[in-house]
């Protein structure tokens with residue numbers, strides 16, 4: 001009897017990476033291919049705790065954890081320490097895991113024939129090559145962002161950035177004649193508020209450029225029609241997005257926090273296109289002052305809003321303020337700690353999405369035709385904002401004042417501007433239609449995904 005094919009998928013330990021890789025894993029498993037999903041131990045524990053439904057998947061997808069060499073939350077808060085430890089400790093554990101599968105008998109004897117590694121854990125590709133396993137890279141960010149990461153050596157050589165990714169020349173950056181120039185603020189390792197994190201992310205992305213030689217296939221969660229020229233700048237890039245959570249996956253798509261579904265009933269009680277959805281992803285942090293301004297802006301806009309306030313969204317104590325705020329907005333505001341975001345964005349009552357422009361959030365907004373209000377926080381989010389506002393014209397930036405703060409006035413103004421723009425809404429519907437077509441029968445991304453799965457099964 002022919003053995004099942006077996007793919008190993010290894011994620012970078014962060015929310016915006018686990019969710020899209022898990023969606024891809026589901027697509028692969030749907031075609032009768034066995035999937036082992038590998039995560040660092042600490043994040044594996046969070047995924048399993050927040051998604052009890054994943055137990056039912058164990059016959060299709062096996063979830064496995066390997067150590068990252070760190071023991072405490074405090075250690076992992078230091079990005080340099082964390083990325084360093086991961087790349088030193090995890091390759092050995094990954095190799096052991098693959099060898100264990102090879103040696104074991106019975107149901108486990110389907111050897112791993114293919115490995116898909118997140119672009120941020122490129123060292124896994126080297127392990128796979130050494131062990132004679134076929135491999136592909138998976139990119140969680142936009143293709144336009146990946147182009148920049150893969151061109152880091154050239155940017156250093158050309159004197160555009162230094163060896164730590166800091167800008168030396170503030171000119172527009174031209175990668176190729178077919179590609180729109182990048183602004184220096186678009187560099188996908190930018191962390192304006194935190195140079196240490198910037199250095200760590202830059203180092204990790206530089207190693208992505210190094211490890212790219214171990215895989216000639218790059219799977220991208222985007223679609224060709226959205227980023228055609230960026231796709232042409234990466235040899236081997238395959239558009240397979242937008243990866244969408246199927247209804248069955250909605251319940252267990254890999255959130256690291258428990259989703260609060262009460263907001264869906266709350267949305268049901270609102271008219272079509274009336275609610276502002278506000279969510280800044282998994283890592284954005286605001287100082288209390290910025291947090292208050294956003295809160296006052298939403299309060300004064302007097303439009304119904306659903307706001308995701310993670311317990312760690314501010315670096316100050318805001319609970320007293322929050323009590324008063326919630327009391328004042330009780331007739332039109334709803335706050336949750338974590339939402340089932342894709343279901344929220346697909347809800348007819350949602351009129352716009354105030355976002356940090358993480359790539360997953362961006363794609364989820366685009367796929368649902370929702371206009372975006374952009375307040376990027378770090379890394380690729382600045383580039384995503386440029387694409388949203390300047391290229392696809394599906395949203396507006398929410399700008400900081402001279403003190404670096406987004407004022408309540410700005411929030412109010414931009415909410416009303418985005419809701420009032422027929423042009424933005426028309427562009428959103430056009431992009432939504434393109435996204436839908438690309439993953440429908442005969443669409444570009446679906447065809448690519450199907451041919452990739454055929455390759456895996458061959």
Ligand code: UDX
Nearest residue numbers: 015016140141281282283308338339341358359360361
């Ligand atoms: C980060 C980067 O910003 C992103 O661009 C990169 O590609 C991956 O890492 P993050 O800050 O987590 O990601 O944002 P984003 O990419 O938008 O991913 C967040 C995910 O969490 C989305 O899939 C979103 O649906 C989900 N989410 C967010 C929820 O399910 N509920 C919430 O309440 C908020």
